[in-house]
Amino acid sequence: MAKAYLVIEWNDTETDAQGWLVVHNFMKGYTGGGTRMHPSVTKEEVERLAEAMAYKYVASDSETTGGCKAGISYDYKAPDAYAVLRRFLIAMMPYIDKGVSLGSDLGTKYEDVLEIFNEFSIDIPLTPSMKQDPAVLQGIKDFDVLMKTRIDGLLLNDAVTGYGVAFSTDEAWKYKNGKDGASVVIQGFGCVGASCALKLSQLGYKIVGISDANLLVTCEEGLDVQKLIDHKNVYGEMDHDYFESNYTVRSNENWLDVDCDIVIPCALEDVINQSNADSVKSSLIVEAANIPISSEGDEIIKHKGIDIVNDFVANLGAIRFYDAVIFGLVKPDPQDVIDDIEKLCRKNTYQLFSQAKKQNRYQRDIAYEIFKPEVSDLLEFADPSKKVAAQ
Numbered sequence: 001m002a003k004a005y006l007v008i009e010w011n012d013t014e015t016d017a018q019g020w021l022v023v024h025n026f027m028k029g030y031t032g033g034g035t036r037m038h039p040s041v042t043k044e045e046v047e048r049l050a051e052a053m054a055y056k057y058v059a060s061d062s063e064t065t066g067g068c069k070a071g072i073s074y075d076y077k078a079p080d081a082y083a084v085l086r087r088f089l090i091a092m093m094p095y096i097d098k099g100v101s102l103g104s105d106l107g108t109k110y111e112d113v114l115e116i117f118n119e120f121s122i123d124i125p126l127t128p129s130m131k132q133d134p135a136v137l138q139g140i141k142d143f144d145v146l147m148k149t150r151i152d153g154l155l156l157n158d159a160v161t162g163y164g165v166a167f168s169t170d171e172a173w174k175y176k177n178g179k180d181g182a183s184v185v186i187q188g189f190g191c192v193g194a195s196c197a198l199k200l201s202q203l204g205y206k207i208v209g210i211s212d213a214n215l216l217v218t219c220e221e222g223l224d225v226q227k228l229i230d231h232k233n234v235y236g237e238m239d240h241d242y243f244e245s246n247y248t249v250r251s252n253e254n255w256l257d258v259d260c261d262i263v264i265p266c267a268l269e270d271v272i273n274q275s276n277a278d279s280v281k282s283s284l285i286v287e288a289a290n291i292p293i294s295s296e297g298d299e300i301i302k303h304k305g306i307d308i309v310n311d312f313v314a315n316l317g318a319i320r321f322y323d324a325v326i327f328g329l330v331k332p333d334p335q336d337v338i339d340d341i342e343k344l345c346r347k348n349t350y351q352l353f354s355q356a357k358k359q360n361r362y363q364r365d366i367a368y369e370i371f372k373p374e375v376s377d378l379l380e381f382a383d384p385s386k387k388v389a390a391q
């Protein structure tokens with residue numbers, strides 16, 4: 001892992017929560033990434049996630065944004081979770097106000113992040129020069145409108161990442177000449193897992209297993225994804241009362257034991273690791289979650305010859321949505337946003353798989369070469385008249 005440009009630690013004054021803001025790199029003074037809240041968050045994890053964001057912006061063809069991440073080690077379901085998030089974001093406000101664009105991530109809601117920004121009259125964090133740019137200001141207005149729109153019944157912002165993952169999956173599966181109606185197991189049924197499952201079922205895939213924080217539900221003939229979405233709660237937990245009689249419920253730890261062609265982790269990091277990587281039965285893993293395979297687990301997956309679409313190639317939908325609308329790369333229309341993400345996810349996935357085949361190498365190793373970010377400092381923003389000679 002390369003060293004991050006900036007690491008800031010926060011200690012809450014009212015609880016034992018700790019948090020970190022890690023900026024892996026800036027691009028023209030701007031950087032973007034989500035804010036995660038989970039009891040297992042560590043500084044090292046936030047550093048790894050920030051680096052993945054930097055790669056993801058390169059994979060998104062971004063010319064405006066570097067990668068950062070924030071993480072708070074705290075229970076996202078605690079009654080004071082919002083208050084903890086608020087104190088953390090307020091502590092980070094001097095950076096946010098200058099162009100550290102934090103959004104939401106696992107365990108936080110984008111509406112909550114925006115509500116806290118609004119207390120400081122910040123709509124979307126921007127650099128000082130972006131704040132003067134009428135095209136960017138129009139892009140923000142368009143983004144605000146699009147955030148309230150829906151596609152297939154889902155809020156557009158909740159669909160963009162999962163749909164992109166589904167398009168990457170489809171591209172990779174077709175590249176592998178996989179059979180029609182392939183079976184898929186998904187871990188996690190939040191924004192990403194649910195929308196990915198929906199789009200894949202629309203594309204003709206059979207979702208045979210889904211796990212959430214409480215359970216694993218399976219069905220060889222395929223689960224009714226729409227019905228599961230209609231009855232899930234805000235934490236992405238499915239409602240047992242609406243399961244069909246031919247569904248089987250097991251412990252969520254058994255998710256890798258289900259026979260399937262494709263596995264898609266859409267929840268936490270390092271969930272495929274030394275202890276369970278050997279039991280992966282599929283020939284393709286698509287990483288919807290960030291860093292869902294530990295480095296030890298990855299060695300096993302690589303050795304088994306399983307193909308992967310790695311995280312920053314598959315799950316860039318949300319950041320492409322943001323970049324493309326705010327910086328005017330796409331018409332502000334929900335279907336145009338999805339089409340743009342589909343094009344990018346398919347292009348990058350095809351590039352990854354064709355290069356891997358040509359060079360007879362593992363997809364992840366290739367991805368880290370193709371999408372390598374540059375880390376530059378912020379000296380270009382200093383006042384040139386105050387040049388300080390090296391001592």
Ligand SMILES: NC(=O)c1ccc[n+]([C@@H]2O[C@H](COP(=O)([O-])OP(=O)(O)OC[C@H]3O[C@@H](n4cnc5c(N)ncnc54)[C@H](O)[C@@H]3O)[C@@H](O)[C@H]2O)c1
Nearest residue numbers: 107161188189190191192212213236266267289290315318
């Ligand atoms: N939301 C986005 O646009 C986006 C973009 C890129 C990457 N990601 C990554 O995707 C992942 C999921 O994000 P999200 O926004 O869908 O989160 P979310 O909070 O909406 O949903 C998380 C899901 O994971 C489930 N879960 C938690 N612990 C679990 C366990 N032990 N076993 C099985 N399931 C478990 C929860 O029940 C829930 O269904 C995260 O790694 C996040 O960083 C999200």
